[in-house]
Amino acid sequence: MTAPADPTGSRSAEVDNADGIPVAGWEAGAVRRASAQDAWGGQRGDGAPLSDRVASYELRAVVDPVKHTVEGTEKLHWKNRSDRAVRTLYFHTYLNGFAGPGSTWMTEKARFGQFRSGVDLEAGQWGYIDVQSVAQGGRAAAMRYVQPDGGPPTDRSVLRVDLPEAIPAGGEASLDIKFHDQLPRVTARTGWFGSYHLVAQWFPKIGVLELAGERGAEGPRWNVHEFHMHSEFYADWGSYDLEIVAPRGFTVGSVGGRVGEPREAPEGLVHHFHQDDVHDVAFTVWDGFAPPLRGGYDGPGSPHVDVQVLYPPEYDSSGRAALQATIDALRYFSQTLGPYPYKQVTVVVPPFNATESGGMEYETFFTSIGGSDAVDALVRYVTVHEFGHGYFMGLLASNEFEEPFLDEGINEWWDSRMLENEQLTFDLGWPSRLGFGPPPLHIWDFQWTTGSNLPGRPLADPIAGNSWHRMSSGTYGAVYAHTAVVMHDLEKQLGGDAIARGMKLYYARWHHRHPSAADLREALVDAAPDAAETIRRWFDQQVYGADLVDDAIDEVTSEEILPQPGRVENDGKIVERTADDVAREVADRRAAFDRERHDGTDGPFPFRSVIRTQRHAAEVPQTLLVEFADGSAVRLAWPVGERWHRWVFEKPARVKQARLDPAGSILLDVNKLDDGRTRESHHLPAVRLAADGTTWLETLLSLVSSL
Ligand SMILES: [Zn+2]
Incomplete structure (x- = not known):
């Protein structure tokens, strides 16, 4: 060193x-x-x-x-x-x-x-x-x-x-x-x-x-x-x-x-x-606080918890949003991880001009943000995040200096799991009121857009690094969304409830102690021993490392398989078929095809379809979905170890479209645009288009990083 x-x-x-x-x-x-x-x-x-x-x-x-x-x-x-x-x-x-x-x-x-x-x-x-x-x-x-x-x-x-x-x-x-x-x-x-x-x-x-x-x-x-x-x-x-x-x-x-x-x-x-x-x-x-808003959580997973919100009177809508978000988060975290063992939690909505004290977490006490009712969705998002710190860093008291992803990132991931059935809307002030606001975002679109190596290069700093030796604020900010994406993809790879069991075990084993990244990894392994190798490899590649993931479809073609001129065997004899012979045969069969209506295929001849996929970066489990013009479809696994693969189909129907990662399991992929192709044009995810060339996303990022 x-x-x-x-x-x-x-x-x-x-x-x-x-x-x-x-x-x-x-x-x-x-x-x-x-x-x-x-x-x-x-x-x-x-x-x-x-x-x-x-x-x-x-x-x-x-x-x-x-x-x-x-x-x-x-x-x-x-x-x-x-x-x-x-x-x-x-x-x-x-x-x-x-x-x-x-x-x-x-x-x-x-x-x-x-x-x-x-x-x-x-x-x-x-x-x-x-x-x-x-x-x-x-x-x-x-x-x-x-x-x-x-x-x-x-x-x-x-x-x-x-x-x-x-x-x-x-x-x-x-x-x-x-x-x-x-x-x-x-x-x-x-x-x-x-x-x-x-x-x-x-x-x-x-x-x-x-x-x-x-x-x-x-x-x-x-x-x-x-x-x-x-x-x-x-x-x-x-x-x-x-x-x-x-x-x-x-x-x-x-x-x-x-x-x-x-x-x-x-x-x-x-x-x-x-x-x-x-x-x-x-x-x-x-x-200056209004009389506190009070509520509580009585539900599965935890003993009764009193919730109190301290807020400025002019932010009453934010106060109510924060109260509800806290109660909802108590339910989700209690049920998915383990009990919230304290009798009370206090939420503070800071006044105007003190927003910099917002988005801050202590055990049983945290701060959210406030504003007009237009920011209620953001208040909910921030409140869930700050409450979530009561578990990730609060109860599971990791070292934020040396391993900040264990609280900021793992928390962001768990919050996203909680919020994935809700729409995120973000108010940007006057541009939103003039109709220029961003579209409502699905939480995973948001995490993918902010956490998937936008420049198409590996992150300079792995998420598991310490908090101070970072190339830039941006690479530190990746600790949030990039961790969420890395863990999302691991959960999809493992399938079933392997991750759900692993995180319950992580809580049971490590609450009121000081777990490390390795302790998180081993809890996940012990809850899914069959997947031990996958989990450890993923941690090496994506937690301790920052391997780029970039799989692409770079060619999709379909051509009719027509008879060809040349010497061919016919009834045991070698004969020469001329170009004229071929042209005649093709014309005859097309005419017959047109007369006799058919079964949804495009012509009398079969098609040879070629799909070429290329792996520009690290190996991940990958699936190719191919849909044909007759409505049939096949799902194929990318052969382990291959950097590229040429898939050739000879079928009566031509390929209509091909798509990598059809289930959306690999949010880490730097470029989802090249994951799918029809023969004619690209299939473009709307969110990336919405992000291109606009600054609202950057505004949002600067707001969200370091909550
Ligand atoms: Zn945070």
């Missing part, structure tokens, strides 16, 4: 600790080796707590909605699961990503161009966290910022803490932490606008100490990446007890369930929340 040219700078020497425990760095990425059975305490069983509760927090946040600050105190209870004493700990201090141009986050934003809608911070709008003290038994710990991923030395998103006293192997520690947050103007999922606050990435959160057999680790290893623009989540499971203090008149919503009624304190009203078995906490504080 050469030194990282990207991000610039090199990993700081201070990253290394005296405990002899390495820290994952810039080169970390997709995991190919399955985790051990006992990883993270083994599969969760009946009666035990849902998670192993490695890092639990008692947090108190005093919010000043005028200054946009949080005065925070934190008591962290942390278990040293390793077999050695640990004196050095590492914390995420991610609010510092918004401190100024020297952060890794801002450096990546400059490199990639912009983040989502591209809100830039100005004077007085920067955000940061100032960790004032970390104490162990009343004794202060030493602190300094380090850059494990080789980000700029000015990055302050990872804090190294050296304790006065080592925590023994298998021991536990309680630390007292004081911090001050200055929230940024809403820029990327967190911050304020006016008196609205979405408070996320706001407290010092300890990194994950992984052990041998966990996500490819060969021994104890800290996993605590810098705050990168395209990823945010990887933390230990624990219990969170949270007191949020805000002025009277402000509505407060948070991860977790309320404990009692708000009570008076000198600084304001104290709102108490508690949630076991989650791995992060975020909250909102605003004096």
Whole structure:
């Protein structure tokens, strides 16, 4: 591995600790080796707590909605699961990503161009966290910022803490932490606008100490990446007890369930929340929310779940759409994966000018988007996606830094399965009102159009790569739709309910742990052992790799098989048939054919039809459907290993049309235009035509990527 040219700078020497425990760095990425059975305490069983509760927090946040600050105190209870004493700990201090141009986050934003809608911070709008003290038994710990991923030395998103006293192997520690947050103007999922606050990435959160057999680790290893623009989540499971203090008149919503009624304190009203078995906490504080919309899920697959939507009064239609979408998603995910084990979920619809805090996910708490009723369909799509993160990354707590496709992509795929019987409509504002909006889209047309290598070349980055070492925002964006397409095609290849069983097994085995790409692969294999080779090959080609798929029909011809001049055998004798003889015979038989009406065939002579198919890229299971003029049809399998095939038919009827992938199972194919041909003209899928030469698709893409 050469030194990282990207991000610039090199990993700081201070990253290394005296405990002899390495820290994952810039080169970390997709995991190919399955985790051990006992990883993270083994599969969760009946009666035990849902998670192993490695890092639990008692947090108190005093919010000043005028200054946009949080005065925070934190008591962290942390278990040293390793077999050695640990004196050095590492914390995420991610609010510092918004401190100024020297952060890794801002450096990546400059490199990639912009983040989502591209809100830039100005004077007085920067955000940061100032960790004032970390104490162990009343004794202060030493602190300094380090850059494990080789980000700029000015990055302050990872804090190294050296304790006065080592925590023994298998021991536990309680630390007292004081911090001050200055929230940024809403820029990327967190911050304020006016008196609205979405408070996320706001407290010092300890990194994950992984052990041998966990996500490819060969021994104890800290996993605590810098705050990168395209990823945010990887933390230990624990219990969170949270007191949020805000002025009277402000509505407060948070991860977790309320404990009692708000009570008076000198600084304001104290709102108490508690949630076991989650791995992060975020909250909102605003004096502009309408009274919450409430509903719930009572159905198969999960215990009762209360749903509450906090929304601005002018977005009531969005609030209702978000409520219904959440309940519908609870039903789909509960039934297709496994139970949603929490008692409540809170949805926030951000106000106008705070949309950049929309499309954001925490367990039991997420944000959607809002607008006029014209965007209800988009609200539904975004809500399903953000709720879906409650499973993919929430319950199945993969590492978003190193394997973002496991939450963004797998979630997008599962959402698409849920929404495939609905029409997607997208409102683009005034162009739509003038009638220039895009047509309603089928979700798989949408995923195919955005996820199938439009330029006709392989993706520069496989979907299984990490979040920061990406050629461009575009190749990172492929993590969403391209994953959906890759998994769609795998499901079609396997057929039946193999994938449905595999994903239930993935949930059962890995909920409340930290699965890797290899763990997903092996769950799918174990649910469909007969297809093990197919699944593993597909992961190598399309998950860890990015093989192009491009099968094409490049020739379809049909010709009558006419008698030919020359020496031929006739009644045991060789005779010579002249061109005149042939012409006469052809004319006679045509005349007879015309007299005697016939059976739907085009003439008295049979046809020789030739279809030539060519494989321009990777091998995939492929079917050719050939339809003949007399209504007959044949389905043929592309011979394994052949790069091209010439199919020749001699039949009374000519070929009417030929089509590769007639069932639409291979959305990965870069060019569906050449998958089908009639003799006269191409058969054109309407969506690709609609996409050509228009910009609405790009608008949509920039909106959808990084939800
Ligand atoms: Zn997402």
